[in-house]
Amino acid sequence: METRNRRRLLTALFGAGAVGVILRVFDPATSRIFPPCPVWYLTGWYCPGCGSLRAIHQLLHGNLQAAWAMNPLTVILLPFICYGLVSHAVIAIRGQGNGLPRLFLPAVWIRALCALIVLYGIARNLPFYPFDLLAPGAMLRL
Amino acid sequence: MFCPQCGASTPDNAVVCMQCGRNLQAAPPPPLQATPYQGAPLQAPGVILPPGATVPNYLVFAILTTVFCCLPAGIPAIVFAAQVNGKLQAGDLAGAQQASKNAKLWCLISLGLGLAVVVIWGLLVLAGVLTGISHQN
Numbered sequence: 001m002e003t004r005n006r007r008r009l010l011t012a013l014f015g016a017g018a019v020g021v022i023l024r025v026f027d028p029a030t031s032r033i034f035p036p037c038p039v040w041y042l043t044g045w046y047c048p049g050c051g052s053l054r055a056i057h058q059l060l061h062g063n064l065q066a067a068w069a070m071n072p073l074t075v076i077l078l079p080f081i082c083y084g085l086v087s088h089a090v091i092a093i094r095g096q097g098n099g100l101p102r103l104f105l106p107a108v109w110i111r112a113l114c115a116l117i118v119l120y121g122i123a124r125n126l127p128f129y130p131f132d133l134l135a136p137g138a139m140l141r142l
Numbered sequence: 143m144f145c146p147q148c149g150a151s152t153p154d155n156a157v158v159c160m161q162c163g164r165n166l167q168a169a170p171p172p173p174l175q176a177t178p179y180q181g182a183p184l185q186a187p188g189v190i191l192p193p194g195a196t197v198p199n200y201l202v203f204a205i206l207t208t209v210f211c212c213l214p215a216g217i218p219a220i221v222f223a224a225q226v227n228g229k230l231q232a233g234d235l236a237g238a239q240q241a242s243k244n245a246k247l248w249c250l251i252s253l254g255l256g257l258a259v260v261v262i263w264g265l266l267v268l269a270g271v272l273t274g275i276s277h278q279n
Contacts, residue, residue, distance in 0.1 A: 035263030039213055049209035077205060084202030104158075107228030110201060114220040117208060 005092045012089070024060040028053040029137075048073060048121040051136030069139035073120050155233040158196050165196060197238045199226035200245040207252035215255055219248035 028034045039047040051071035058067035059075070068075050080103075087100040105113075124134035133139050152159050156166055201223040208216025222245035229238035 033267070035259055038259050047213045049213065052209050074209060077209070081202055081206060088202070105201065105227060107224045107231060110199075110220065110224035110227060113205075114217065114224065117205075117220070118217070121213070 009089055009092050012085075016085075020060065023053060023057050027057050029057070046121070046124050046135055048117045048124075050124070054136065066140065070136050072134070073117070155231075157230045157233055157235050157238065197226055197230060197235070197242050198246075199223040199242060200249050203249045203253075204245060207249050207256065210256065215248055215252035219245050219252060222248060 022033075026033055034053060037047060037050060039045060040050060049071070052074040055067040055070035055074045056078075058064075058070060059078070064075070083100070083103070087103075090100055120134070123131045124136075126132065133142075152166065158165055199222075200219065204216060204219035204223045208220060222241050225241035226238050226245060229235075229241055
């Protein structure tokens with residue numbers, strides 16, 4: 001492995017580990033060490049990522065249901081994101097072509113995903129049933 | 143056609159294997175007598191990828207920065223990621239590389255804006271803590 005890749009990989013692993021520890025110890029729902037989302041702060045709207053950190057905090061404590069209530073899209077996308085990051089790391093270690101099978105998404109799928117993220121962001125701000133359930137934490141109050 | 147590395151079936155005009163990501167353009171050319179006149183080559187002259195190289199679309203990072211950093215700058219990153227794969231599917235290697243650069247650029251813009259917010263917030267918290275300490279004295 002190239003020295004440059006090794007340094008990048010170690011930095012990434014260290015960063016991911018630090019973020020994981022911080023997110024497990026501090027609950028973004030109550031702790032003030034996390035900055036507020038600028039979108040929410042400026043507009044009061046829930047963006048598609050709203051509740052992601054709270055969801056990951058719950059996942060790190062094994063509470064899938066609470067995580068789902070905070071941000072279902074994040075819970076769905078996390079396995080794909082993790083796979084993508086791990087396959088990047090494997091390629092950095094073992095070289096191109098020796099890694100995990102790469103996910104090649106046809107362009108149509110990526111555009112659909114993009115549309116899904118935008119529509120999800122709109123839907124979770126609608127103030128009526130059933131869309132109001134998508135607001136962060138709303139499903140916990142059922 | 144089939145990928146020489148993993149054997150997956152790929153479209154005839156694919157630049158990379160959809161399964162393992164191998165650069166199919168760098169595969170050994172087929173015997174000359176089998177393909178005498180097939181028109182212009184898919185690959186623009188001067189664009190030669192090293193064997194096994196691929197055109198990254200940064201999709202994972204685009205989604206990450208959209209969800210965690212800055213939504214308005216993350217959306218173009220996802221759109222350009224889609225363009226990379228669309229152009230690879232169409233055999234447009236140069237276009238895919240350009241879209242790849244744009245995807246990376248928007249990922250970095252989004253990341254930068256997200257980090258800026260974190261840093262500003264950190265400074266505000268620090269200022270608040272210092273003010274609190276000085277008021278106690």
